[in-house]
Amino acid sequence: QKEVEQNSGPLSVPEGAIASLNCTYSDRGSQSFFWYRQYSGKSPELIMSIYSNGDKEDGRFTAQLNKASQYVSLLIRDSQPSDSATYLCAVLEGATNKLIFGTGTLLAVQP
């Protein structure tokens, strides 16, 4: 099984700042990438999906993909305390179509 790596954090940012979350993956055949948010005691919910190199923006969220470097990131602009959660990077294995998750990065936005 291929790997998806994330820094476990916690990543602490002040309210209004940009939070930058990073993820690396090992499967060069992967073509689909997802970011999920999980609040404590809740199930993961999909925030963004990205399939092509470059940036994809959705409101305050921007996903960035660099397949050559096997790197995916999520930027959260104007961070709010309500953004405090664990952010999970997920990568679809190319050969098997299994969706593999990283262990997540805990984000804490300080008021």
Place this chain on the structure above:
Amino acid sequence: KAGVTQTPRYLIKTRGQQVTLSCSPISGHRSVSWYQQTPGQGLQFLFEYFSETQRNKGNFPGRFSGRQFSNSRSEMNVSTLELGDSALYLCASSGTVGEKLFFGSGTQLSVL
């Protein structure tokens, strides 16, 4: 549209027992995936079903099994429970294999 429904929400079992968890996917979704989530290991892939067929399987022992019915509902079974099986079991559905997943609320299993 109703989301993914998992039952029961909580379960307490003792070592050696077996357990069956149920998952109803979003209407129209034909793919169901199961994950085990623990604080130390994160989300670990168990298996995925599509049209009643197991399409993928993770690295779990044979005590973990599952099935999918013709209405896309799925069950997973864990036999001979061990303490280490205590975890949150999450079910997720998608329209087809490889699409974005939508998760249920999970079943919290505690093995005593």
